[in-house]
Amino acid sequence: MNELVHATTSDAFLPRVSLVIPIYNGEADLPELINCLLAQTYPKQKLEYLLVDNNSSDRTAVILQEIATKFPSLIRIESENQIQSSYAARNKGIRAATGEIVAFTDADCRPQPKWLEVLIAPFINLDIAIVVGEITALSPNNLLEHFAARQETLSQKHTLAHKFCPYGQTANLAIRRQALQKVGLFRPYLDSGxxxxxxxxxxxxxxxxxxxxxxxxxxHRHRNTLKELESQWRRYGRSNRYLHELHGVELMRDITLKECGYRLARWLFKELPTDSIKSLAGRASLVDLLNTPIGLFTARARAAGQREAKILETAKIIETL
Incomplete structure (x- = not known):
């Protein structure tokens, strides 16, 4: 719908920025996350971090309070215990924010040092309301992570190329506060999309x-178990169903058992023998050998998520500032 352009920069443009991060059971991620936040090159006096605990059951709340005590002028702690939803948690952070730009990432993300500096620069143009940064994979450690890295599953290039309208994932997104004042905040009861x-x-x-x-x-770290991978792709399917209900987005075509069987047979009798020979010659990896069955696994999970999803009436609610 809207034309995409690439970013420009200006060293003189330094608006106040509020970074909102929803956190649920983030005990294991917090040390690295905080190190990444403290390493940001954006001027600290123009920056605030709003870490929102979303009813965690681990030591997240305790750790957050310890962090806030160490960096009181930079890090503020909020909590959202009424609604178990990352979007409700983000809304809590937005309401507490004082910046003219509100940026977002997640607890399991690792922003690079110049991230905010580069993400905020395009807002020098007053006609820009949203800036989207890129999401790359942390070094993969196992087969499933290598598969996702090969597919660039998390890259914003997929969301920016959406045929309905481009968008950015909240793992790397910034929005002008004035825009949020006009259209409202996130739908707090939505669990995806x-x-x-x-x-x-x-x-x-x-x-x-x-x-x-x-x-x-x-x-960002890719999912490294089949259970996590299935959950991720089911969520993608649910998201498409919700966006179909909310915006009229076209539903994805379901992948039938017959089609799945045909593709598996083709893989078993044609692709696998060919790739096995390449593997012996050092020209193919395990990901190449198993690319088709893993791809079918994710496609089936996404189709199931879309097929089974039902949007609740409460999920249509839009909160306002």
Whole structure:
């Protein structure tokens, strides 16, 4: 719907920025996350970090309070214990934010040092309401992580190329506060698709353009078990169903058992023998050998998520500032 352009920079443009991070049972991620936040090159006096505990059951709340005590002028702690939803937690952070730009990432992400500096620079253009940075993979450790890295599963290039309208994932996204004042906040009871929804509402209201800042990089760990991988792709399917109900997005075609069987047979009798020979010659990896069955596994999970999802009436609620 809206034209994508690439980022420009200006050393003189330094608006106040509020970074909102929802956290649920993030005990294991917090040390590395905080190190990444403290390493940001954006001027600290123009920056605030709002870490929102979403009813964690581990030591997250204790750790957050310890961190806030160490860095009281930079890190603020909020809590969202009424609604178990990352979008409700983000809304809590937005309401507490004082910045003219509100940025977002997640607890399991690893922003690179210049991330905020590069992500915020395009807002010098007053017609820009949304800036999207890139998400790259942390070094893969096992087969499933290598598969996802090969597919660039987390890359924003997929969401920016969405045929309905481009959007950015909240793992690496910034929005002008004025835009949020006009269209409202995230839908707090939605459990997936809220990032697309808020970006589309802003663009559909012609409040401002979306711009891509490819050098504003956040790293993220891919799912490393079949259970996590299935959950991820089922969520993608649910998201598509919700966005179909909310915005009329076209539903994805289901992959039938017959089609799945045909592709597995083709893999077993044609692709696998060929790739096995390449592997012996050092020209193919285990990911090459298993690419088709893993791809079918994720496709079936996404189709199941879309097929089984039902949007609740409460999920249509939009909170306001």
């Amino acid at each position: 809220g990032d697309a929804d808020i970006c589309w509402r802003i663009q559909q209201e012609n409040i401002g353009r979306l711009e891509f800042a490819p050098e504003a990089i956040v790293q």
